[in-house]
Amino acid sequence: MSVPADAPVLTADAMRAAEAACVAAGTTLAELMERAGAAVADTAWRMAAGAPILILCGPGNNGGDGYVAARRLAERGAAVRVAALTDPATELARAARAAWTGAVEAIDAVPSGAPLIVDALFGVGLSRPIADDLAAVLRRLSGRVLAVDVPSGIDSDGGADWMPPLVADVTLALGALKPAHVLLPTARSCGRVLLAPIGISADRAMRTLPRAPSQVPGPAMHKFSRGMVLVFGGPMRGAAGLAAAAALRAGAGYVVLDGSESATLLAIIAESDEKFGERLGDPRVGAVVIGPGFPAGEELLFAVEAALDSGKPLVLDAAAIDAALPRLSETPRKAILTPHEGEFARAFPGAYGSKIDRAKAAATRTQAVVVYKGADTIIAAPDGRVAAAWPGSPWLATAGTGDVLAGACGAMLARGGDAFDAAVAAVGWHIARAAHIGPGLVADDLIRD
Ligand SMILES: NC(=O)C1=CN([C@@H]2O[C@H](COP(=O)(O)OP(=O)(O)OC[C@H]3O[C@@H](n4cnc5c(N)ncnc54)[C@H](O)[C@@H]3O)[C@@H](O)[C@H]2O)[C@@H](O)CC1
Numbered sequence: 001m002s003v004p005a006d007a008p009v010l011t012a013d014a015m016r017a018a019e020a021a022c023v024a025a026g027t028t029l030a031e032l033m034e035r036a037g038a039a040v041a042d043t044a045w046r047m048a049a050g051a052p053i054l055i056l057c058g059p060g061n062n063g064g065d066g067y068v069a070a071r072r073l074a075e076r077g078a079a080v081r082v083a084a085l086t087d088p089a090t091e092l093a094r095a096a097r098a099a100w101t102g103a104v105e106a107i108d109a110v111p112s113g114a115p116l117i118v119d120a121l122f123g124v125g126l127s128r129p130i131a132d133d134l135a136a137v138l139r140r141l142s143g144r145v146l147a148v149d150v151p152s153g154i155d156s157d158g159g160a161d162w163m164p165p166l167v168a169d170v171t172l173a174l175g176a177l178k179p180a181h182v183l184l185p186t187a188r189s190c191g192r193v194l195l196a197p198i199g200i201s202a203d204r205a206m207r208t209l210p211r212a213p214s215q216v217p218g219p220a221m222h223k224f225s226r227g228m229v230l231v232f233g234g235p236m237r238g239a240a241g242l243a244a245a246a247a248l249r250a251g252a253g254y255v256v257l258d259g260s261e262s263a264t265l266l267a268i269i270a271e272s273d274e275k276f277g278e279r280l281g282d283p284r285v286g287a288v289v290i291g292p293g294f295p296a297g298e299e300l301l302f303a304v305e306a307a308l309d310s311g312k313p314l315v316l317d318a319a320a321i322d323a324a325l326p327r328l329s330e331t332p333r334k335a336i337l338t339p340h341e342g343e344f345a346r347a348f349p350g351a352y353g354s355k356i357d358r359a360k361a362a363a364t365r366t367q368a369v370v371v372y373k374g375a376d377t378i379i380a381a382p383d384g385r386v387a388a389a390w391p392g393s394p395w396l397a398t399a400g401t402g403d404v405l406a407g408a409c410g411a412m413l414a415r416g417g418d419a420f421d422a423a424v425a426a427v428g429w430h431i432a433r434a435a436h437i438g439p440g441l442v443a444d445d446l447i448r449d
């Protein structure tokens, strides 16, 4: 499973708007479908490597892409069969089918599949789950599957958990990725996702994670200019220690951890009580991390109030999110919230829609960047920017890795740039480090050299 880096992600509505803009700029819809079908044919040609191909066509333009691909594959000498669900229902699909001169079989009459099945049944136009009888027919087919745009049967906007009867080995996204390619549970049915640009100009407010940029410090940097991070430590010392160490490993030049005992790394400055409190007024402090190892209670409320009063850029994790919520949108500030599923549900009850919709709503409400964690982490900014981190590294599914992420967010935020970019960089750093370590990873490994 993989998705292209730094690729646009569009909902069905945004896709239609991009298509309309493309048409307004002079490209015909038929030309767009021809480009889409050509890209499908190229991918199918390579996947089939000479073996027979069965193309399943639906009633809409997804089916139209299938007919175009069939025609182009046959012109190249591939062995292609086409099976259709019903007659085409759109003008474009009708024209594409008319240009296909081969036979069209009924889907329920095709025997058992083919070495390569091209799934062009439904794309972004699917409005309800696939009927049970069709799903049963599709489940009987065997062969490698190339899904056109999305595996048929899923809600491309990622709002519904409908699962496709045919799980794809490869999905060729047309024009842009769709939310379902990067959100669970549907992302797992897409296999390897490829992107065919087809010439539409896609809005880039929502995209997949960029490739991790180089973390090499500038030649004239010093410890304070690289970023100074304060980490509040609650009663669970290990978690705050992990966050502080992660801030250093992620590139902060100076990290101060609240508490008197020595920390995970000797380079961390441990300071307690008043001395730590005074640090909040230090103009060199670029970010304050609070939440790791700090359960809800009076002590946390007091610490969160102090952090909010300081006016510093904040990273709020775990119970600190709830504690800060009432005051967060009060004054403009840079802040990153890092809730996992349970923390998100507690802080934002009643949020609805896809995980992307929910993350965006939380960002708008709090005026903070929200890193909604999980295997399909979503990062959302109050201005509407979204980054999707699927697929992350499943080795991160172990205790303490969230504390490490909070520390990394602190390091990236302390550099002084945009909070959304900082969160994107931190999530990218976290995943890259986990992928590098791989089997046997424990959170401590993420903070060792
Ligand atoms: N938007 C774009 O820029 C482009 C879109 N293209 C293709 O067009 C697709 C979208 O086409 P459409 O909007 O025609 O929609 P689809 O082809 O995805 O499906 C819509 C059709 O399926 C029917 N339908 C919906 N749910 C159903 C269900 N559960 N059971 C049975 N029938 C159902 C609808 O009545 C309609 O006839 C994209 O996914 C892509 O493959 C490409 O041709 C090129 C460019």
Ligand SMILES: Nc1ncnc2c1ncn2[C@@H]1O[C@H](COP(=O)(O)OP(=O)(O)O)[C@@H](O)[C@H]1O
Binding pocket: 340, 373, 374, 375, 376, 377, 392, 393, 394, 395, 396, 397, 398, 399, 400, 401, 402, 403, 404, 405, 430
């Ligand atoms: N299956 C998974 N695949 C990829 N990343 C995961 C998976 N499970 C958890 N993660 C990541 O691991 C981290 C866990 O954070 P969290 O649940 O807060 O852990 P903790 O509180 O123990 O530190 C998050 O960054 C999350 O996105």
Ligand SMILES: [K+]
Binding pocket: 062, 119, 120, 121, 122, 123, 147, 148, 149, 150, 151, 152
């Ligand atoms: K499809």
